Amino acid sequence: MTQRNGHGMTLAEKVLARVSGEEHVVPGQIVEGAVDLAMMHEQGAQTVGPFHQMGAEKVWDPDRVVIAIDHWVPASTEGAAVLHRILRKFAQETSLPHFYDVGQHGICHQILAENGWVVPGDLAVGTDSHTNMLGAMGALATGIGPTEMAAVLALGRLWLKVPSTIQIRVRGTFGDGVTAKDLVLRVLGEVKTTGATYKSVEFTGPTIAGLSMPERFTICNMTTEMGAKTGMIAPDEATFDYLRPIAKHAMHPLAADADAAYEKTIDVDVTGMPPMVACPYSPDNVRPLPDVAREHVKVDQVFLGSCTNARIEDLREGAALMKGSKVAKGVRFIVSPASTKIYDQCLREGIIETFTDAGAVFTNSSCSACFGGNMGILAPDEVCASSSNRNFPGRMGAKEARIYLMSPAAVVATAIRGEITDPRTMR
Amino acid sequence: MQEIIEGRVWTLGRDVDTDQIISGKYLTIIDPNELKKHVFEIALPEFASEARAGDILVADENFGSGSSREHAPQAMRAIGVGAVVADSFARIFYRNAINLGIPTIEARGVRAIFEKGDTARIEMRGGRVTNVRTGASIAFPPIPAHLLGLLEAGGLVEKVRQELASRKAAASPPPPPVP
Numbered sequence: 001m002t003q004r005n006g007h008g009m010t011l012a013e014k015v016l017a018r019v020s021g022e023e024h025v026v027p028g029q030i031v032e033g034a035v036d037l038a039m040m041h042e043q044g045a046q047t048v049g050p051f052h053q054m055g056a057e058k059v060w061d062p063d064r065v066v067i068a069i070d071h072w073v074p075a076s077t078e079g080a081a082v083l084h085r086i087l088r089k090f091a092q093e094t095s096l097p098h099f100y101d102v103g104q105h106g107i108c109h110q111i112l113a114e115n116g117w118v119v120p121g122d123l124a125v126g127t128d129s130h131t132n133m134l135g136a137m138g139a140l141a142t143g144i145g146p147t148e149m150a151a152v153l154a155l156g157r158l159w160l161k162v163p164s165t166i167q168i169r170v171r172g173t174f175g176d177g178v179t180a181k182d183l184v185l186r187v188l189g190e191v192k193t194t195g196a197t198y199k200s201v202e203f204t205g206p207t208i209a210g211l212s213m214p215e216r217f218t219i220c221n222m223t224t225e226m227g228a229k230t231g232m233i234a235p236d237e238a239t240f241d242y243l244r245p246i247a248k249h250a251m252h253p254l255a256a257d258a259d260a261a262y263e264k265t266i267d268v269d270v271t272g273m274p275p276m277v278a279c280p281y282s283p284d285n286v287r288p289l290p291d292v293a294r295e296h297v298k299v300d301q302v303f304l305g306s307c308t309n310a311r312i313e314d315l316r317e318g319a320a321l322m323k324g325s326k327v328a329k330g331v332r333f334i335v336s337p338a339s340t341k342i343y344d345q346c347l348r349e350g351i352i353e354t355f356t357d358a359g360a361v362f363t364n365s366s367c368s369a370c371f372g373g374n375m376g377i378l379a380p381d382e383v384c385a386s387s388s389n390r391n392f393p394g395r396m397g398a399k400e401a402r403i404y405l406m407s408p409a410a411v412v413a414t415a416i417r418g419e420i421t422d423p424r425t426m427r
Numbered sequence: 428m429q430e431i432i433e434g435r436v437w438t439l440g441r442d443v444d445t446d447q448i449i450s451g452k453y454l455t456i457i458d459p460n461e462l463k464k465h466v467f468e469i470a471l472p473e474f475a476s477e478a479r480a481g482d483i484l485v486a487d488e489n490f491g492s493g494s495s496r497e498h499a500p501q502a503m504r505a506i507g508v509g510a511v512v513a514d515s516f517a518r519i520f521y522r523n524a525i526n527l528g529i530p531t532i533e534a535r536g537v538r539a540i541f542e543k544g545d546t547a548r549i550e551m552r553g554g555r556v557t558n559v560r561t562g563a564s565i566a567f568p569p570i571p572a573h574l575l576g577l578l579e580a581g582g583l584v585e586k587v588r589q590e591l592a593s594r595k596a597a598a599s600p601p602p603p604p605v606p
């Protein structure tokens with residue numbers, strides 16, 4: 001293949017070349033890409049108005065559209081009930097069959113992942129910023145606004161500026177009690193919240209190759225906090241094994257060229273790395289967890305949930321640590337699985353009982369306390385330890401409330417002790 | 428799109444994220460006229476009541492980071508914000524604002540040359556932002572043709588409407604030949 005400047009393409013460039021029908025693309029170029037999958041959650045209700053104003057009559061391909069409500073499920077306010085109704089009506093009028101309504105619901109990104117809606121080589125867009133998570137499938141997955149979604153529904157394509165790519169090359173072995181979440185927090189501490197704005201972040205290296213899909217989801221999920229357009233991991237056997245029984249459409253596995261032109265490469269060795277924590281008020285305000293633990297930071301609330309870390313693996317790990325202990329006095333511990341399917345697994349495996357016996361509240365699957373608009377809202381000056389992805393002022397309620405982001409194991413350890421705790425000290 | 432945009436300036440700091448522009452508790456509001464009452468409640472509380480149509484927002488780095496919520500630029504459009512200028516923008520906000528037809532300009536160093544209440548003058552094609560009071564100015568790189576096209580059409584809705592309409596016209600049978 002002829003390559004401009006003798007430079008190969010990164011994974012993001014490969015996908016954009018595929019979906020735009022170009023042989024070669026370079027960063028900065030604007031391309032029109034054919035969309036493989038479009039996802040809407042409640043914000044999709046704002047897509048309906050522009051869709052009609054555009055004079056659109058039908059959706060380009062109803063089998064490529066997924067609606068998954070998650071922020072307020074079941075509707076917790078009248079406003080949310082109206083949003084849900086707008087979406088139901090729209091789905092009916094435009095014959096959209098793939099609607100994960102109350103009862104099949106879950107956090108939209110988890111719904112896409114566990115049902116095989118996004119596969120390698122896809123261009124996937126969603127009305128939520130953490131759509132980046134699906135980049136773990138080797139797809140270019142990114143968040144867009146509802147007006148843009150209206151154009152996608154009408155035309156089946158959108159314009160994208162080809163992003164430059166930052167490569168994060170990871171080697172080494174995780175120590176006990178150290179997880180993919182700690183890795184992505186550490187990378188965030190280095191890249192910062194603006195370090196990857198408009199860019200693709202591609203994770204490579206032997207450590208990444210050894211990670212399970214759930215761990216890869218956690219990592220790609222938080223590339224949104226780096227400002228990235230997408231976070232990607234090239235597909236391999238783990239990806240294919242995960243997707244083979246569930247893939248909804250044909251895979252186009254792609255990998256970066258050996259001579260891909262990365263804007264920069266950051267090398268990370270996880271050997272000996274401690275657990276990490278993002279302190280108020282920014283996800284890039286990252287410190288080693290043992291340092292923060294030494295300051296005896298008392299918490300009022302603990303949240304194990306969100307699209308970052310509420311998969312069955314996270315809840316199993318949390319339950320194993322919780323078993324036989326109690327939630328500290330004065331602490332509210334909220335556990336919210338990422339989907340109804342995970343809820344059912346927890347029920348069968350006795351995980352719900354483990355948490356409720358300990359004094360936690362186990363909720364139905366939704367975004368829950370993650371975004372300060374549904375439940376588990378913080379009062380001024382309260383402190384919360386959370387397995388989610390954002391800790392900006394006002395994220396979970398009062399703007400003075402302080403949120404610490406950490407791994408599932410660390411939040412459970414914190415719930416037990418009532419102050420920010422290194423999970424390794426529990427074993 | 429106006430070639431020259433002039434307006435009274437409101438200043439904002441760095442990393443003003445969408446939670447600070449429209450807080451999570453207002454996300455079920457769809458009506459932009461209702462939303463605009465709550466815009467910047469956290470970052471700039473007096474803005475919602477005192478802002479006038481045509482006012483210009485000047486922010487530091489990473490304006491609009493965080494979620495994909497279009498509520499943020501929608502509320503600004505409902506107020507009639509004339510333009511948003513920042514040292515840099517977060518990606519989805521930038522796209523959303525342009526899609527809604529709000530002139531959105533990235534000009535490195537712009538925050539440092541303005542104070543609240545100054546008058547800003549923006550030359551859209553000329554690529555320059557000037558503080559009318561002090562005379563200080565900052566050049567910005569040309570806005571890509573594709574985005575200028577969107578702003579000229581008045582936003583993405585209008586752009587797609589035109590495209591769908593012309594497709595329809597092309598698909599309908601030609602008028603019978605005149606005998």
Ligand code: SF4
Pocket residue numbers: 070071107108128130305306307308366367370371388389
């Ligand atoms: S869990 Fe939190 S971050 Fe994820 S989609 Fe829901 S609100 Fe957004």
